[in-house]
Amino acid sequence: MSAVLSLREVGVTYGRGATAFQALHGISLDIEPGEMTLMLGPSGSGKTSLLQVMGCLLRASRGSVRLFGQDLHAGLTAEALAALRLQHIGFVFQHYNLFPTLKAWENVAVALDIKALPRAQQHAQALALLDRLGLADRAGHYPSELSGGQKQRVAIARAMAGAPRVLLADEPTAALDGKTGQGVAATLHELAHRDGVAVVVVSHDPRVEPFGDRVLHLEDGRLVDDRRPPRSSA
Amino acid sequence: MNAAGRGLGGTSLLAWRNLSHDRARFVVTLVGVLFAVLLMGVELGLLLGFARTTSGMVDHTQADLWITPAGTTNVDIAGRLDERRRFEALAVPGVAAVDALMLQFAFWRKPDGGTESVSMIGYNLASGQGRPWNLVQGRVEDLQQDDAVIIDTLYAAKLGVAALGQTVEINNQRARVVGFTEGIRTFTQSPYVFTTHRNAQKFTFLRPDQTTYLLVRLVPGADVDTVRDALQARLGRVDVWRSADFARAAQRYWLVTTGAGSALLLAALLGLVVGIVIVGQTLYATTVDRLPEYATLRAMGAPNRYLYAVILKQAAISAVLGFAGGMLLVGLVVLGGEGSTVAVAMPAGLVGVLALLTLFMCMLGALISIRRITRIDPTSVFQ
Ligand SMILES: Nc1ncnc2c1ncn2[C@@H]1O[C@H](COP(=O)(O)OP(=O)(O)OP(=O)(O)O)[C@@H](O)[C@H]1O
Ligand SMILES: [Mg+2]
Numbered sequence: 001m002s003a004v005l006s007l008r009e010v011g012v013t014y015g016r017g018a019t020a021f022q023a024l025h026g027i028s029l030d031i032e033p034g035e036m037t038l039m040l041g042p043s044g045s046g047k048t049s050l051l052q053v054m055g056c057l058l059r060a061s062r063g064s065v066r067l068f069g070q071d072l073h074a075g076l077t078a079e080a081l082a083a084l085r086l087q088h089i090g091f092v093f094q095h096y097n098l099f100p101t102l103k104a105w106e107n108v109a110v111a112l113d114i115k116a117l118p119r120a121q122q123h124a125q126a127l128a129l130l131d132r133l134g135l136a137d138r139a140g141h142y143p144s145e146l147s148g149g150q151k152q153r154v155a156i157a158r159a160m161a162g163a164p165r166v167l168l169a170d171e172p173t174a175a176l177d178g179k180t181g182q183g184v185a186a187t188l189h190e191l192a193h194r195d196g197v198a199v200v201v202v203s204h205d206p207r208v209e210p211f212g213d214r215v216l217h218l219e220d221g222r223l224v225d226d227r228r229p230p231r232s233s234a
Numbered sequence: 235m236n237a238a239g240r241g242l243g244g245t246s247l248l249a250w251r252n253l254s255h256d257r258a259r260f261v262v263t264l265v266g267v268l269f270a271v272l273l274m275g276v277e278l279g280l281l282l283g284f285a286r287t288t289s290g291m292v293d294h295t296q297a298d299l300w301i302t303p304a305g306t307t308n309v310d311i312a313g314r315l316d317e318r319r320r321f322e323a324l325a326v327p328g329v330a331a332v333d334a335l336m337l338q339f340a341f342w343r344k345p346d347g348g349t350e351s352v353s354m355i356g357y358n359l360a361s362g363q364g365r366p367w368n369l370v371q372g373r374v375e376d377l378q379q380d381d382a383v384i385i386d387t388l389y390a391a392k393l394g395v396a397a398l399g400q401t402v403e404i405n406n407q408r409a410r411v412v413g414f415t416e417g418i419r420t421f422t423q424s425p426y427v428f429t430t431h432r433n434a435q436k437f438t439f440l441r442p443d444q445t446t447y448l449l450v451r452l453v454p455g456a457d458v459d460t461v462r463d464a465l466q467a468r469l470g471r472v473d474v475w476r477s478a479d480f481a482r483a484a485q486r487y488w489l490v491t492t493g494a495g496s497a498l499l500l501a502a503l504l505g506l507v508v509g510i511v512i513v514g515q516t517l518y519a520t521t522v523d524r525l526p527e528y529a530t531l532r533a534m535g536a537p538n539r540y541l542y543a544v545i546l547k548q549a550a551i552s553a554v555l556g557f558a559g560g561m562l563l564v565g566l567v568v569l570g571g572e573g574s575t576v577a578v579a580m581p582a583g584l585v586g587v588l589a590l591l592t593l594f595m596c597m598l599g600a601l602i603s604i605r606r607i608t609r610i611d612p613t614s615v616f617q
Contacts, residue, residue: 052616082535082537082538082612083537084535085533085534086534086536097526099530101252109247110248114244114531119243158534
């Protein structure tokens with residue numbers, strides 16, 4: 001298996017001068033396709049920062065990042081980074097970030113539209129994605145008419161639009177109750193195993209832990225642990 | 235609407251939903267555009283209407299060149315020319331015909347007393363140069379009677395005339411209304427009174443050899459400027475104009491000297507500015523409300539132009555709907571102006587100009603929103 005994402009000695013510093021703060025120190029790791037990687041660590045340990053570096057949203061201050069072999073060097077423009085995100089990466093957020101004025105299927109269709117899928121195919125593909133996530137009967141509803149778990153599954157459908165090879169999720173279950181959170185975690189796990197997507201999930205939700213094929217531990221911006229628990233569920 | 239939504243691209247869908255989601259603000263935007271269109275439309279229409287009025291006499295003759303007393307600035311105010319200079323003009327090569335046209339102020343006494351100032355227009359019945367247009371009652375042939383005049387229905391009440399055949403006094407001489415035109419306005423507020431050249435001389439006490447203008451028609455194929463220069467050289471102390479130049483001079487004279495032109499342009503500009511401010515303001519408020527959504531789009535990898543398209547389409551939707559409503563009102567004003575002495579002109583060209591101005595206004599209003607979007611931070615979606 002060749003790595004989807006390759007980080008070497010990555011450091012991130014926020015601000016400069018006296019107020020500069022180094023949030024990540026010398027992170028080296030490879031993210032593999034077809035597995036769900038969990039990122040754990042106390043608050044402020046740099047989990048979101050690392051996820052943003054992986055997602056081409058934040059430029060590493062030091063070290064190198066490669067996405068499918070392409071070097072995400074400092075010279076890349078914001079437009080170039082956006083294009084890379086569009087092509088390779090799907091995001092799932094803690095607060096869903098759905099477009100409130102669009103129906104469920106329209107939320108997914110917009111993602112397809114940005115990826116320049118022909119207009120005529122957007123509706124059918126959006127419905128197919130929602131159907132896969134068990135939301136076929138909710139396609140015509142607005143986000144305000146959906147439960148938290150349904151919203152997050154619409155968000156996952158939107159993130160999967162255009163079949164990106166990387167799915168990055170920041171605390172996707174934090175706003176959900178026990179069973180619902182577990183369901184969302186299972187869905188992400190299934191995407192990794194059935195579709196071969198590289199899934200990275202930031203979480204300190206113990207209900208998510210059993211679904212991780214690999215668990216990373218961050219502390220004070222350093223990667224302190226990286227293991228593959230044998231109990232990995234299938 | 236599933237069916238409609240299915241056909242819309244993402245940016246159009248987002249633009250429309252962003253606007254229609256906040257009805258009250260959308261209504262404010264549309265009312266703003268509507269009033270800007272109304273203001274610009276009426277002021278520019280008035281300007282064009284006034285311009286047409288000030289040059290109406292020139293535009294409604296078929297002359298190629300006008301010979302005017304030296305120093306003439308507009309068609310409504312002029313001195314006198316010796317009518318015999320006609321023959322000098324006729325001798326210039328390229329000249330096919332020369333007709334005298336008289337225009338002099340006179341006093342009009344209404345049947346029930348009271349006096350108004352009028353512009354007597356005396357023209358040559360045989361050539362028809364300077365004859366009244368849009369005649370709706372009576373016949374020009376009736377002007378052959380030596381007290382006959384034709385006036386416009388727009389000024390009939392001002393001149394105390396209710397029906398054909400009524401008699402009045404012009405400079406204390408009996409005159410009879412034998413016809414009515416409709417829609418011949420004057421900018422000077424001294425209505426045109428049409429009659430024959432001979433009658434006009436009599437009414438205004440001009441000598442039989444005096445006139446105001448000489449209207450020149452050229453032989454086919456003659457070069458206008460060459461003949462103009464030859465006439466100028468030959469006749470000396472007169473001005474010789476191409477008709478279009480004389481028309482433009484009259485427009486410039488009245489619209490500039492009276493300040494009417496700049497007042498109207500200023501009001502139109504005000505409409506434009508008000509429109510830009512209102513559209514800019516409401517569009518920006520909508521954009522700020524939806525910043526998290528723009529950040530989400532950006533995080534998802536949307537290029538900047540995708541975000542701009544959403545905002546520009548909001549501006550375009552506001553422009554189209556506001557323009558439609560505004561033009562409806564402008565149309566009502568134009569209809570209302572038809573029966574009055576002040577005309578609002580609205581040719582297709584001006585409608586086109588207004589459409590472009592409206593689009594320009596809304597796009598400019600969108601600019602501050604676009605500036606805001608350019609600075610958006612996609613990592614804000616993680617907070
Ligand atoms: N934009 C920023 N500017 C300055 N400092 C920042 C910025 N973003 C994060 N930080 C700092 O970097 C450190 C790591 O933040 P990060 O958000 O990556 O932590 P986290 O592990 O995701 O925390 P949490 O579990 O609370 O979400 C924190 O100390 C934070 O204050
Ligand atoms: Mg975080």
